[in-house]
Amino acid sequence: MKLSACLFVTASIALAPLCSFAANWWEEMDYGRFLSASFNDTDNKTTLTGAERIATNKGIGVKLGHDGNAGFIFDTELLRATGAWTGGWLKLKGVVFDGGHGPNPSAPANAQIYFGTHVNTPGWSKGDSFQDPRPLPKGPRKADVKPGDPFFADVPFGPLPREWAKYRGLYLSGDRVVFAYTVGEASLLESDDLETAGDEALITRTFNVTAPGTASSLLVADAPEGVTPSIEGDHAVFCNDAKNADDRTVVRVIGAPADAKLVVDGTRVTLKLPPFAAGQKFKVAFAHGTAADLAKLTDAVKAAAQPADLQPLTHGGAPHWTETVKTKGTLGTSEGGFPYVVDNVSAPLDNPYKSKIRIAGLDFFKDGRIAFSTWSGDVWIGKGIDDKLENIEWKRYATGIFHALGLRIVDDQIYVLGRDQITRLHDLNNDGEADFYENFNNDVQVTPGFHEFTFGLETDSKGNFYFIKGGPVNPGGRGWGPLSDHNGCMFKVSGNGQKFEVFATGVRAPNGIGVGPNDEITTGDNQGTWVPVDYIQYVKQGDFIEVPDLSHRVPVPTAYAPHLCWVPYDWDNSNGDQVWVTSDKWGPLKGSMLYLSYGKSSLFGVLQESIGDVRQGGVFKFPLKFETGICRARFNPADGQLYVAGLKGWQTNAAKDGAIERVRYTGKPVTVENELHITDKGITIRFTNEVETSSASDAGNYAIEQYNYRWTSAYGSAEYKVSAPEQKGHDKLEIKSVTVAPDKKSVFLEVPGLQPVMQMKIKMNIKAADGTAIPEGIGNTINVVPPDAQRGSNFTSSR
Known part of the structure; x- marks a missing residue:
């Protein structure tokens, strides 16, 4: 097969692109030398029958050759060479690219496939066995x-047992990607490349053994069903295309250890190896063409270069992203005297790499520099985040991560949450770019479902990491595709990455979580199957949260624990993170929880009370406007202000594809709701500052309505009257009187006959003592209505 020019095949558009770039931006973007994803085979088959080739749930698609005109997919769970080809890199399709609800990237349709391997086969044997050991x-x-x-899938998911084989990560050096992993006790490096011998293109796999171990066999290729490979001297030959009997692939090992040999078992070709010895170097070379080319293909693999020393590639190479992007932010102005304003930090939306900047994770270094990750797989670092935002400089730091929807910096080291793993990034040569993408933990299971995103990397005071994963939502949003053991779960990973556990179960599409200053764990969720509307929930280890289909419990739960509050659908239809105010520089709200709305691009304050062991509360909306669907938030340790970031990727009212914005406290007096208390006598609302008595004491400035939802397998829920449970609508409550407290910082609404209700809305049209407006409403939930006489003994406010 002669080298051909790089060919990119245009992906079909399943949905209108959710972007401001030109059509097919996903093909214009420079992803770097590799891209992590779930991959379908060239016939768009996924990984759910076990017979596919060139498909994988957790794969890394590597560009081969200096010009990137060939591709190779490495399976990081099974340490398996999924397949390799010439004729282009990848056909990019799916929700993160063209918006398609179902497909995943694959080899280009017209690629010349050199080999493939079966989807559920380990890449290395244990003893003589290639039997997949993972449970269903x-x-x-x-x-x-x-x-x-x-229903649950008929195939296993997740990585091989550690004692069998374990992926450690990849090194990036120039055009070369080097995989590091263990096979038993042995440690290996592998790098795959496109080479030439004469005028033939060879795809090669080079191996270096860096630590010894017991013998194992390498999975070389699985020929199509009905094809029997043959061993011809020192090489193997097989037809790789069941539709073309004239197709031929020739395989040979260069530098093979003594006693190593190619073996054919049915349709499979393996390389049987003696025990691994440190320092061993060998290479497997593949040539591809037709039966008429067989002699030339055989000569080509015999002429392949000797296996290279890969160690020099594990120390970092020259930087790839040498052009930085300089931007100038804009400072917000106060509207109506509100003491918080929104500054635009000016992310590098226009950049020389045509990278799609849809921001899905952010955090800060100790010196105030910022890092963010994107849905398309980038990590960027910015400096110059100061009061004026006039000289911000952005540097692309890492690429190719699988849906990078969470980022955390611990001890000034970046950890990125992908759909496949938590990656710890290392800059080995201090040139401002990641050279080693370490697999910190990849125990989470992944199916090929388009919607089972993994969100929100957080840590507790002991250094444990937390994140959450949605279910494989069907196209259209109702019901599920085939399930794994990890769909709809929250996870906890130890600070050293060695221990992974399911923390809680039963969530649908939770775009964000929170960890509070006292290690409180919270989540929200997105309206859909079993989720009437969005909510906020405190989570304890072992909890069932909301969605029985994803509870992983027998018997299936028939009830859920009370949520802190439901959020009215017209206020929020898709949640983001929860974040606690930890800064002394952000006004009087320290210790309060904030809630982000991705769907409505809004920021909410959260009001809480605990009655015995039961929490309840509500939210109020900050009167602020944001440019994108905010879903991640951090307080900057340098300036003490809140930074929010987000994207426009699925349903949202966002105006921009991505943005980073600073919610800055101006120092003006703050008068907002900060406590909400319920008794059988009525409702007490407390504020951070004094209210204006005349407006606050007028009952005509308040209105209360309430309603319930239905918890069913339907998508969302209508709103039903409390007074007539079968009738859609709201009940209005009478406010008999209003009392302003002597300190003018709270009001009591006399509302007799209160009862538990899923959704209440309290509308207010009152002013602060300085004449500024107060946020005009609270959306809350009542789980318990205690006697007023108990207030002094068992009421606590959880700000």
């Missing part, structure tokens, strides 16, 4: 349930 997901299969009911 626990739960009913499709054949055992009624149509439309949830």
Whole structure:
């Protein structure tokens, strides 16, 4: 096969692109030398039958050759060479690219496929066995349930047991990607490349053994069903295309250890190796063409270069992203005297790499520099984040991460949450770019479902990491695709990355979580199947949260624990993070929880009270405007202000594809709601500052309505009257009187007959003592209505 020019195949557009770039921006973007993703095979088959080739749930698609006109996919769970080809890099399709709800990237349709391997086969044997040791997901299969009911996949998910093999990460040096992993006790480096011998293109896999171990066999290739490879002297030959009997691939090992040999077992070609010895170097070379080319292909693999020393590639190479991007932010102005304003930090939306800047994670270094990650897989670092924002400089730091929807900096080291793993990034040569993408933990299971995103990397005071994963939502949003053991779960990972555990279960599409100053764990969720509307929930280890289909419990739960509050649908239809105010420089709200709305691009304050062991509360909206669907938030240790970031990727009212904005306290008096208390006598609302008595004491400036939802497998819920549970609508409550407290910092609304209710709205049209407006409403939930006489003994405010 002669080298061909780089060919990129245009992906079909399943949905209108959610972007401001030109059509097919996803093909114009420079992703770097590799891209992590779930991959389909060239016939768009996924990984759910076990027979596919060139498909994987957790793969890394590497550009081969200096011009990137060939591709190779490495499976990081099975340490398996999924497949390799010439004729272009990847066909980019799916929700993060063209918006398609279902497909995943694959080799280009017209690629010349050199080899493939079966999707559920380890890349290295344990002893003589290539049998997949991973258990099937626990739960009913499709054949055992009624149509439309949830079912679990018929194939295993997750990485191999550590004692069998373990992916350690990848090194990036120039055009070369070097994979590091263990096979048993042995440690290996592998780098794959496009080489030439004469005028033939060879795809090669080079191996270096850096630590010894017991013998194992390498999975070389799986020929199509019905094809029997042959061993011809020192090389193997097989047809790799079941539709073309004239197709031929020739495989040979260069520098093979003594006693190593190619073996054919049915349709499979393996390389049987003696025990690994440190310092061993060998290479497997593949040539591809037709039966008529067989002699030339054989000569080409025999002429392949000797295996290279990969160690020099593990120390970092020359930087790839040498052009930085300089931007100038803009400072916000106060509207109506509100003491918080929104500054635009000016992310590098226009950049020389045509990188799509949809921001899905951010955090700060100790010196105030900022790092953010994007849905398309980038990590950028910015400096110059000061009071004026006039000289911001951005440097692209890392690329190719699988849906990088969370980022955390610990001890000034960046950890990125991808759909496949938590990656710890290392700059080995201090040139401002990541050279080693370390697999910190990849125990989370991934299916090829388009919507099962993984969100929100957070840490507690002990150094444990937390993140959360949605379910494989069907196109259209109702019901599920085949499930794994980890769909709809929150996870906890130890600070050293070695221990992974399911922390809680039963969430649908939770775009963000929170960890409070006292290690409080919270989540929200997005309206849909079993989720009437968005909510805020405190989570304890072992909890079932909301969605019984994703509870992973027998029997299936028939009730859920009370949420802190439901959030009215017209206020928020898609949640983001929860974040606690930890700064002394952000006004009087220290210790309060904030809640982000991605769907409505809004910021909310959270009001809380605990009655015995039951929490309840509500939210009020900050009267601020944001440019994108905010979903991540951090307080900057340098200036003490709140920074929020987000994207426009799925349904949202956002105006921009991505943005970073600073919510800055101006120093003016703050008068907002900060406590909410319920008794059988009525409702007490406390404020951070004095209210203006005349407006606050007028009952005509208040209105209360309430309603319930239905917890069913339907998508969301209508709103139903409390007074007539079968009738849609709201009940209005009478406010008999209003009393302003002597300190003018709270009001009591006399509302007799209160009862538990899922959703209440309290509308207010009152002013602060200085004449500024107060946020005009509270959306809250009542789980318990205690006697007023108990207020002094068992009421606590959880700000």
